[in-house]
Amino acid sequence: MSPQETVGEEFREIARSAVTTAQQVGAQEVAARVAKVREVGVQWRDGQIEQVTESTTRGLALSLYVDGRFASVSTSDLRPEAIAPFIADAVAMTRTLSEDPFRVLPDPTLYANRPDLDLEFADADYKNLSAERRRDLARTIEAAARAVPGAERILSVTTSVSDSRSEMFRITSNGFEGERIDTSFWLSGSVTVKDSDGRRPEEGDFAGGRFVRDLGDPGRVGESSAHRALARLGSSKAPSRVMNLVLDNRASGRLVGALLAPLAASSIQQRRSFLEGRLGETVGSPLLHIDDDPLIPKGFGSRHFDGEGISARQMPIFEEGVLRNYYVDTYYGRKLKVPPTTGGSSNLSWALGPESQAGLIADAKEGVFVTGFLGGNSNGTTGDYSLGVQGFMIRQGALAEPVAEMNISGSQLELWKRLVGVGNDPYPYSPLRTPTLVFEGVSFAGV
């Protein structure tokens, strides 16, 4: 957090008094979290404002440990006369459950050694973004979209400017206390174009950051949105066959997310993970090399402590294709009899390759450059996946005609062993920070 900003005392008091109240009505251990989020958004469409929204939401969440039993509750009704009965009801509800010897607060030694570096979460100039400035940014994105060659095919442009500021304070009855203030700012453009056969493909782009000054260039967002949409014109389905897959860094999060979910200790313990029992085993090609890194300044997944209060640290997930760690929280760690690591991913830090996206496309020679997924799913228990895709054919190392209405299918265990290229371009707007990825031998379905 920024050293100059801390959450208000009134805020801390709500959490502290909730812990006391819960203990008075019979909870032995308690974790309380109070949060407040302010969000402002402007949506602009075809020359005028479509919608303005502004809101502040707030809430109290409690984890209750009562006579060996556990429940978690939340409320947005923070009237003092409402909080006390809410907590009393919640403790009574917890008493109706079965005992669960695995459910405890984290070992307090895991709260120690919290990193104290400035992760640059919060922009102190947050309030300086005026309504007029938001409107100008939204208007500029549209103007840039409509200025590209081919813009006469554009049917509609929707743009948005949004920002948020959240404050959080958390305290537990066994010694944890932590707080966080963060801000973020986003620009987006979405462009619908008219195809000759009546289809109206839509594409877009966005940019953002934790600080107003990192907002990016609205003109570039507008241009890129229009270029991406116009590139979809005349798309068709290619024949079904096994091909190279070059995956746009913006889109690859979908596939990487499907690889991360089975790493959760809950999935392992509940036998819903195709990666169970594979610690130390090779599950991908040597290019699959990822650290979990919570300490990247301005990172969208950065944190000083995780949701349970465990102090953040870097941790290898895959090293040259070998699985090194699971995401283990206190509860499932106790069930599995392994020490907790952290309950979920923060930022991913990839071992990057030397080449740009264009270089990887040139090297692939033939195949499909996938720019987006549509629906589909991945079975975390078996590793089988089947996902809708769109993108462009790669012919002789260059992007060719657009393709749509296609699918890729297979097993994740096979897929990650076929990772043959990693770009130098981690996607900055997602905590997964995925570079362009290249896989060989992927099964595509089309005509």
Next chain:
Amino acid sequence: MLTTNGSLPLTPGSVGPTLGPTYFSAFGVDERLIREALSAALSRGGEYSDLFFQHRVAHNFVLEDGSVNRAFKGTELGVGVRVVKGDQTGYAFTEDLSLESIREAARTAATIAEGAQREAPERFHVTSGLPSRYATERRWDHVRPEEKLPLLTGLNDRTFSMNPAIRKVNITFGDEMSAILIADSLGRIVEDIQPMTLLYLSCVAEKNGEREQNTYGVAARKDMSFYSKDRLDLMVQEAVDRTMILFDAVQPPAGEMPIVLGAGASGILLHEAIGHGMEADFNRKGTSIYADKIGKKVAHPFINIVDEGTEEGARGSINIDDEGNAAGRTNLVEDGVLTTYLHDSISAKHYGVKPTGNGRRESYQHPPMPRMRSTYMMPGPHKKEEIIASVKKGLFCTNFTNGQVQIGAGDFTFYVKNGYLIEDGKLTRPIKDVNIIGNGPKVLERIDMVADDLAIDQGGWTCGKDGQSVPVSQGIPTVRVSSITVGGRSDRS
């Protein structure tokens, strides 16, 4: 008292003096507060304004490793203020129901307009005589946990006793009571209490060193009586059968082929292929593939598709929509011709038609927009057996997990969890885990056989749009799609 039937506190057809808010009077909401809030909302000349008060209490109980060892409870209280000027919307909300705080939200939403103060209504009319589509004996927030928990433990025991291959059973029981009050600048006040319950049973089985997992779930706007012995028996049987059959299942071959969709859950095809594209906001903006197709033939003449909110206790049913409009039945396709979009009040005004009762929202934190309720196809002239027998090589799909659509391009997908290969008109090998992708208008044209066995699925379907989730239902008779891309495995290099 308003706890007896869960719908409106007023009796149908009641007349007489305005009674004002009932449920929300306990939170200090009265006509004076409503009038002053609307006055602030109209302070800059907005053409229309409404307030959406909501109090929601939800519980989840989870059984894992043999016992109900965790519970979650959430309470939400708030009011959203919307100000409309033409197609433009200002929106703000607050979780503090004091007049001061609501006024501040209202003044924020008011900034969408730039004009002189308009007057708030002098008098309000409380809408009475709403339908009663989800009568419950008791509100869910009045049912004690002790009454709910035996459901979960009973299901767990029976699932394990069904098959020795079962290794893990997870059960989630959820219930919700949502009270809403809508008041608007036309002087309308309407209240509703909307119940919801859901039950998911998921199991993991092991056989010859392999593992498979599947889920069966049901949801309804009903009370505990929904969980009859027959329903629970069916849940256990289905969850185990749907899991065990996966050990024999394969991912099918890739490419275009005919598919037969089983009655019920296959309604997901309608939700994605046409339902979203018919939501009038996309058409008003010209961004839907159906934008200029009203009155045009889009399907075979025996095809009729509706969206309605009227079925007793269905997950997608509503007595009124979240703008206070009646939620009746809307015909999307009549005799193969595209007839009516799904409207909220903004799009209805834009098109000069009556709202269709499709203005829905996730909660007081969001403005309403056109959304589906229960979307299904009416029965057709064919028989299920003749439809399956007509396919030489294709798929029969029965269970689904999720779907998605691109409104403008029309491409949509749905993910098949269970089904069979059809070979020479007969069901043969089970299939699993395959995504199917098609283009909405093209696939509608290719629905060339429709059976007479319409079923509305009772699964816990949730529809997401622009970051807002709402509960929906869907259904369909057995149908044939003559050709669509199956995302199976290709062996051609």
